[in-house]
Amino acid sequence: MARNVKSDLPQGTLDLLILKIVALGPVHGYAIAQRLQQASRDVVQVPQGSLYPALHRLENRGLLAADWKASDTGRDAKFYRLTSKGRSALEEEAADWRRLSDAVAAVLRLSEAGAK
């Protein structure tokens, strides 16, 4: 780990990240945790403990569905996949996020330009 500075996830973005990862194909909980870690280049601190409650919440809301299948190691694992409801939720939330981050970035650029 190059830097020891880790950011907490902004409220609500964990669901978005999970949906995005699951959208790539059926995946079990541990793999989601790994991918979150890798993809965010260790910048984002995802406590594994809050991953499972989030998964279960999304499942109960019908955004995710789950099946028990054999994993690479041959053991049965719970594989999550995106439902059609989940897919539209993902698109919506991703769009929201992009709008928000663009806006934040624009504001930040503006203040730098002003300082010059």
Add this chain to the structure above:
Amino acid sequence: MNWWARVWRGAKLEQQLDHELRFHLDAHEADLIARGVAPAEARRQAQLALGLSERVKEQCRDARGTRWVDDLLVDVRYAFRTFRRLPGFATIAVLVLALGIGATTVMFTVVNSVLLRPLAYPEPERLVTLLGSISTVGEVWGASYPDFVDIQRQSRTVTMAAWRYAGGTISAPGDPEYVDARQVSAGLFTVLGLPLAHGRVFSPEEDRPGAAPVAIISYRLWQQRFGGGSIAGQRLAFDGISYGVVGVAPAGFSLDGDADVITPLGQTTEPRMRNRFARFLRVTARLAPGVALGEVQSELALIARRLAEQFPASNAGRSVVARPLQREIVGDVGSALWLLLGAVSLVLLIACVNVASLMLARAISRDRELATRVALGASRARVVRQCLTESAILGLAGGVVGVLLAIASVQPFVAFWPGVLPRAGEIHLDWRVLLAAFGVSLVSGLVFGLAPALRVPMDGVEGVLRGARTVARNSRRLHSAFVVTELALALVLLVSAGMLVRTLLSLQSLDAGLNIRNVLTTRFAVSPGVLGSPEQIQAAWQDILDRARHVPGVQFAALTDIVPMRGGVNTLPYSITPAVPPPSVAPVALASSATSDYLKVMGIPLVAGRFIDDHDRLGGEPVVVIDENLALHAFGRRDVVDQQLWVPAIGPAPNRIIGVVGHVRHWGLAQDDGSRVRDQMYYPLAQVPRSLLRTWASFMSMVMRTSVSPNDVVAPLRRDLRGIANDQVMYGVRTMEQLASESLARQRFLAQLFAIFGAVALLLACVGLYGVLAYLTGQRAREFGVRMALGATAGDVMRLVLSQSAALIVIGVSIGIGGAWVAARLLVRSVEGMRAAEPLTVAGMTGVLVATALLASAIPARRAGRADAVRALRQE
């Protein structure tokens, strides 16, 4: 997976959750080992990354949204375990509640079926009854046939039908039997919206004089006399006329009482069918589609005004109004029912308070247990919920037992109802009652569970656990409040019961105005064969009188059309001048036609002149005997013999007053004082016009004074009266004592029920007082011990306890007297003949309550006085 599935498959979900987390840990551990971490360290790091797996599981369970169900199940299981440990407590609580809820459910079932549920007709809210309305008198029932025909023809806003009570003897097929009947106009079944079980309704052509006699029979009659077979071509001999049976009424059909034979009203040829003064018909109507009641009222008023202009003699000052049929059918029974429902609700409230104080006492002894739970991290809401779960279970258990009790006792209650309870056949438990019972059980569970639950200790938990705190001050106050409430409610019921009993006693001792001992009254129907000729009717009456006089034990016998204190009235306007004022302002008197021995039979005192004798006949001078009330009312004095009285309904000629007699409480012992018509007159049966005799024959009664017990002459009388054709029937046999007693039946019934409620309330309140005092003195045993060690005597300690309970009793009684005052006013308003609360009654009932309550407190007081000083101090 939906919510329900998550609830039901909770165990499987738990297993899967466990698997999932274990898989995560194992996979992480394997990865770390693959990266070269030592196995033990890998395990530790994996655990650390995931966090406390129990906490993760908890959060996942919360995500399911089924958490409270699990908690509830735990609480329920826990509650049952607690109750099993205290079976006595649970049984008493459930029984007390079951009693309260059961009684309330019975009353609500009756109120719901009789008063609240709509009538069993299509669109019942559009059914009305038409009443006459006179500005000086108010609303009166009854319409004359010509008025009915005119209103029916002119009205565009209602369809209507007229009907009247009738009765007669069926002589074929089968044995002769007197049955109730109705004469109805053609549209009745259409107006009601009731389809017949078989056959057809009367056509308008059949509803006219001279049409072929046709009848609709009751379902019962069809089953019994026609075997439920085809009615085509069947005939029924009823009151000497052979009717073609055209229809069968639906099973359970009732037109203000059961009716077995229904015939067309328009076929009646009596003269009074053409008389606008004779208002003997009931009119039922249905609002036309889309018409509001207001429009109906204004149209009826308009028609009535037109009739008053056209026929001022009979109709001036008289309007017509429409009133909901349901109110008409239910009549005055509503006030008694609401009163009883109110009384049982008070009993239920006392039961709840009683159980609440039981629960509170138990909750205090559980302070330690609850404090332990709080100390272990249970939230206040969680502990309160647990307490409420327990009381809700008690409430629901009480509710289930109570509803079972109610199911078993609704029919007996209806059977015990004095007289006829309207719509009695429709009374049953329905979903509304069950829902109400369920709601009452839950609410009472909450009511008596809330107080104990809310005093769940939160602060000073460690104090409770160390045993430092005993009875908290506020729970002592709560206990006192419970006891005071119970005593107050019990006093309300006791005073009400006392008032009712007192009223009943004073009503029973009232002078009926006649000698009710040894008088037998009976209705009878003469042989249908003689009904065709007035002479034969008169001969049959004379024959019946002669036969009755020869029955051993019968001293005197007389015929009359109206018997005091029995249903049936005939009120006629009268005047002391030839110019009779219009009916809306003319005074009216109750008019009975009678034969000569009537006064001797009834034992009515003769004030002046003479009574009717056998010389007063048709064609002779019309005579009349009046009562003191009429004499005083019309002439201002008693001795008015040989004065004249004009009664248009009897005839245009003046009637000479030949005698004045005492007033008879005709309307019943309780009702007479408040009745509208209190003047009375008697005229000779022999002077009733011949054309009316057939009508008279349908409601004649015979009264007899006996030298033996009146019931002993019934059997020989019934045998001797059957007549040559063996088809004369006696029915409705009553002694005068029975009639007098029945006239107080409603008051007696209420008095009995209130006495029961009052006794139950007294018992519950005293048990509650006893329990609370026993508990409080038990808690103070140490204190008493110390006091006695310091020199207090047993008497001092007893006085201490008794003064504590006396304070509660005094507060309870003062509040109770206030409540009783309200209850007394309600009673006076809703029970006929009710006397206002007398100070003696209130004082007496308060005395009963105080004495019983002191008795209940004496036991714990004595126990406190026996406190062992040494043991108490040693405990300290």
